[in-house]
Amino acid sequence: MALTVVDQGLLGTNAQYTGFKNRIINGAQVINQRNATVTTASTFVTDRWQVDNISTSGSVSFAQNTTAPAGFTYSLKITVTSADAAVGATDLIDFRQWIEGYNIADMGFGTSNSNYFTCSFWVNSSQTGTYGVSFRNSDSSRVYVSTYTVNSASTWEQKTVTIPVDTSGTWLTDNSRGIGIAFTVMAGSNYQGTAGSWGTTNNRTTSAQANLLATNGATFYITGVQLEKGSTATSFDYRPYGTELALCLRYFQTWGGFSNQDYISYLGIGYNSTTLEGVLTFQQIMRAQPTLAYTNTFQFNDVATGYNVTSFILDNVGLQNARLRTAGGTSGITGYRPYMLTTSNVNSRLQLSAEL
Amino acid sequence: MITYKHCPPDAMNLPATSIFKMEDNAVVMCIPFDPANTDYQAYLKWVAEGNTPQPAEET
Numbered sequence: 377m378a379l380t381v382v383d384q385g386l387l388g389t390n391a392q393y394t395g396f397k398n399r400i401i402n403g404a405q406v407i408n409q410r411n412a413t414v415t416t417a418s419t420f421v422t423d424r425w426q427v428d429n430i431s432t433s434g435s436v437s438f439a440q441n442t443t444a445p446a447g448f449t450y451s452l453k454i455t456v457t458s459a460d461a462a463v464g465a466t467d468l469i470d471f472r473q474w475i476e477g478y479n480i481a482d483m484g485f486g487t488s489n490s491n492y493f494t495c496s497f498w499v500n501s502s503q504t505g506t507y508g509v510s511f512r513n514s515d516s517s518r519v520y521v522s523t524y525t526v527n528s529a530s531t532w533e534q535k536t537v538t539i540p541v542d543t544s545g546t547w548l549t550d551n552s553r554g555i556g557i558a559f560t561v562m563a564g565s566n567y568q569g570t571a572g573s574w575g576t577t578n579n580r581t582t583s584a585q586a587n588l589l590a591t592n593g594a595t596f597y598i599t600g601v602q603l604e605k606g607s608t609a610t611s612f613d614y615r616p617y618g619t620e621l622a623l624c625l626r627y628f629q630t631w632g633g634f635s636n637q638d639y640i641s642y643l644g645i646g647y648n649s650t651t652l653e654g655v656l657t658f659q660q661i662m663r664a665q666p667t668l669a670y671t672n673t674f675q676f677n678d679v680a681t682g683y684n685v686t687s688f689i690l691d692n693v694g695l696q697n698a699r700l701r702t703a704g705g706t707s708g709i710t711g712y713r714p715y716m717l718t719t720s721n722v723n724s725r726l727q728l729s730a731e732l
Numbered sequence: 733m734i735t736y737k738h739c740p741p742d743a744m745n746l747p748a749t750s751i752f753k754m755e756d757n758a759v760v761m762c763i764p765f766d767p768a769n770t771d772y773q774a775y776l777k778w779v780a781e782g783n784t785p786q787p788a789e790e791t
Contacts, residue, residue, distance in 0.1 A: 551768055647743045665766035668750075689739045691750040693764035701742060703759075704789070732770060 398613035399479050400424075400557070403497075403601035405440055405450040406617060407624045410727075411633075413439040415457075420731060421471070422452055423624040428558060429468040434460030434589045436469060436561075444599050445498045445532035447612070451599035454561060459592040467564040469589070470580055474732035475603065476663065477514075477547070477554035483605060485513070485547035485555070495557065496536045496609035498600040501526045503588045508560040508571075508581020509537060514553035518545035521571045521579050526586070534600070536609040542574045551663050553732050557603060561588040561596055625660040631726045632719040637675075640726060642700060642717040644676060646709040652676055653701035654715070656690070658728065665693040666728035668700075674724055676706065676715040683708045684720065736775055736785035751775060751785060 407423040414421040414437065417430045421438045430436060434456065441453035452471070460467065484491050495509065504526045512519045520542070524535040548554055560567070560580040569579035588594050600612050615623075631640045644654025658666070668690035675682035687703040700717075702709075709715070719726075734755055739748035739762065753761045753771065763771045779785070 651743050653742065664768035665764040667764070667769060667771040668762040669760065687759065688762065689748060689750060690762045691739065691742070691748045691764065693750065693766065698764075699742075703740065729771070730769065 396613065396615070397604045397610065398602045398615075399475050400473060400601050400603045401475075401623045401627075402620060403599070404448055404612070404614075404620075405452045405599050407621050408440045408450075409624065409628055409630050411440075413437050420628070420729075422450075423628060424473050424731075425452060426472055426474075426731070428470045428472045431466055431468045432460045432562060432589060433464075434458045436589065438471065441597060443500070443597055445500070445534075448498065448599045451498075451500070451597040454588065454596040456589050456592055456594040459594075460562070460589040461587070461591075463562060463564050463587050463589075465564040465566045467562055468560070468567050468580065469562040470558045470560040472556055472558035473601075474553045474556045476732060477549040477552050480547075480554040481549035483541050485542050485549075486545050488543055489541055491541040491605070492538055492607040493541060493603060493605055494536060494538045494607060494609045495603045496534065496600070496612075497598055497602065498532055498534050499524070499526060500530060500532045500595075500597040501586075501588065502530045502594045503586050503590060503596070504529050505586030506582070506584040508563065508585055510558050510560070510580045511539060512556045512558070513542070513545050514548050514556075515546070516556075516578060517576055518542050518547075518574055519577045519579060520574045521569055521577075521581060523571050523582055523584065530595070532597075538607045538609075540574075544574065557601075559598065560585065622660060626663050627729070627731045629659045629662070629666070629728045632724045633722060636719070636721050638719045638724075640674075640717045640719070644700070644715040644717060646711050646713045646715060648711050649709050650704070650707050651702055652706065652709050652715060653699055654717075655697050656700040657697050658695075661696045662728065662730040663695075663732070664730045665695065665698075666730040668726070668728060670724075670726045672724035673720040674726070675718050675720050676709065677718055678710070678713055678715050681708070682718070683715075685717075734778070735783075736778065738785055738788040740788040740790075748788070754786075
């Protein structure tokens with residue numbers, strides 16, 4: 377069949393694409409490399425999603441959950457484990473995702489424009505009322521507060537907010553923080569302001585903000601988060617699992633957890649009886665030189681014998697590999713002998729983070 | 733309490749290009765000197781507040 381009609385609107389630079397239109401990574405909460413239940417601030421939960429602030433006399437936990445609306449299989453769940461009904465001025469609980477500058481470079485932030493972007497998501501909360509969702513640039517000097525309403529308790533509802541692209545401020549379009557999106561479930565007066573315009577503020581919400589912590593055991597689920605160009609929310613951008621995982625690996629990678637002896641993509645060479653160094657090959661090129669964290673113990677293995685190691689140094693770090701060397705606590709190594717690196721048990725983890 | 737400590741030099745006695753982040757005097761992460769790394773940005777902020785990292789341990 378011959379192509380006879382081209383919709384010129386779909387060719388414009390402001391067109392809403394039909395694929396890879398969602399600038400949020402892991403909006404459907406399917407990737408969960410950390411597999412963690414998070415109860416402290418500044419901690420990542422599902423991939424790319426960070427618990428930003430937990431400032432309250434109550435307590436909450438964040439974790440991936442299989443409760444989801446039709447078309448989705450996972451959500452991010454917040455559970456109130458200790459209520460705080462009296463909201464103080466400095467109380468704040470929010471979670472967020474920073475979108476890398478490269479991934480919003482086409483939107484025109486900080487330039488003269490009449491563009492819009494639209495954020496849509498599915499939410500299910502046992503606490504009805506008004507909630508804040510805010511957007512900010514890298515240094516939080518430009519902030520836009522928007523709100524949505526949970527109408528029915530414990531019912532999945534899809535929400536949409538459309539925001540004009542900011543014409544002022546400094547917006548980074550490289551591998552730094554591009555735009556941050558934060559969802560607020562509790563906020564005191566220090567974080568409440570006016571919705572509906574860009575400004576210099578630290579606000580997350582308005583004075584109408586609901587308090588999820590009013591009731592012990594309250595729950596809040598969210599999934600299907602999409603941020604796209606234009607003023608219309610379109611259908612969720614379902615990406616293949618492997619593709620979504622690959623997008624996440626740019627920011628976080630982990631080894632271990634499959635067996636008692638998981639092999640790590642590493643080859644080391646002994647220097648003397650206590651010193652060993654080698655190359656750790658990353659699973660994918662990362663956004664920036666990553667930070668190393670590890671839990672539990674590991675072994676350098678020369679096939680015949682394993683030598684325990686409890687402390688590493690990662691240096692000479694690049695975007696796709698780095699030198700990993702001992703930092704003490706290892707003995708029995710033979711100089712100039714090659715060594716593999718394995719976990720010592722199923723709880724051992726070696727993790728790289730280049731999160732925003 | 734969060735503090736930082738220099739990593740020891742390598743076998744050739746060349747200085748490390750990363751720094752340890754310590755929590756209650758235990759190593760929790762190893763951070764490369766990359767301005768794009770947000771953990772390194774936090775370290776620089778900590779130094780700018782007047783703090784000084786601990787020296788590296790002798791190896």
